[in-house]
Amino acid sequence: MITSIQNNQVKNWRKLHTKKYRTEMKCFLIEGFHLIEEAYKSGWEIDTIIVREGVDVPDWSNQYTITYVDERVFKEVTQTEKPQGIAAVVKMKKLEQKADDFVLLVDAIQDPGNLGTIIRTADAAGFSKIVLGVGTVDHYNDKVIRASQGSIFHIPIEQDDILEAIKKLKNNEYTIWASALEDAIDYHDIEGEEKTALIVGNEGAGIEEAVLQAADHIVKIPIYGQAESLNVSVAAGILMYKMRK
Incomplete structure (x- = not known):
């Protein structure tokens, strides 16, 4: 001992x-x-x-x-x-991507609880991969792992430059959604395709402008009350399940 x-x-x-x-x-x-x-x-x-x-x-x-x-x-x-x-x-272990359908791109999310919850939700929604961009909290961080409730062991997670990841996905015939409030389509008015990737962004600054411009669609979740916005992990969950329909 x-x-x-x-x-x-x-x-x-x-x-x-x-x-x-x-x-x-x-x-x-x-x-x-x-x-x-x-x-x-x-x-x-x-x-x-x-x-x-x-x-x-x-x-x-x-x-x-x-x-x-x-x-x-x-x-x-x-x-x-x-x-x-x-x-x-x-x-550490690199998991192999088993399907070629839904991918989540994470642009500079810094709160470990948010990232862990997003990983857990992506696992529950059956996403095939998560890509973490520069500035995103380490997914092996203790708080991320605990918030993921073990989903970190189930879904492939890799680190890459978001713009490079988008380029690779588009070359593989993916449609790219980005979550933002300005110049955006109501998420009720768009349908997910067989191969779709979703980008979610930093808690305060949102998604980088260059990344937004690289997306095929900018989608928003309507705010009916007085809140300025939704927590990024909540918004990610709503949009991921929308894509699965």
Whole structure:
């Protein structure tokens, strides 16, 4: 059992809180029974399971390296306020796109909760891929993973320049929608096609102008009340399900 926060392994686990170290080591940290089981069921490679003393582990976890730590060390490693007493280091994995239909493009979304919710909704809506543009929060961020509720393990996610991604999609005969309020078509008045990609943008600035100009259609969700706009994850969910009709 590890009891010192000065232990080198503990220090390395803590470094996984940063994108730089996650990228360098090609692995990331997850917390809680549900997320670890989702990683296991989805076939992602679990490097190490970290368990707080006194916590029982599932039977299937015995096939992996299990490292027990005391409560002080576990709090040092994890980031949630009320951890469940189990965490894991998981190796990054590139999922293959299984279908050629609906794609989501994310332009500089910075809030981890928003991105995680969007990933979860894209998974639920059966999207075939998500592309994260420059300036978007890292999808291996702890808060993104928790907000995704494990959907990060189900749907292919890649990083690319949004304009380059649009070019590739158009070459593959995709129609591109962009979500914005100005000079836009009411989403009720447009029908999704077999191969459609949706762009959603930054919480404050929206979608970059050059990206808007590259879209085939700019679509909006009408605001009937006094709110200026919808949260980006809510708007993304409405439009993704519209595209599925």
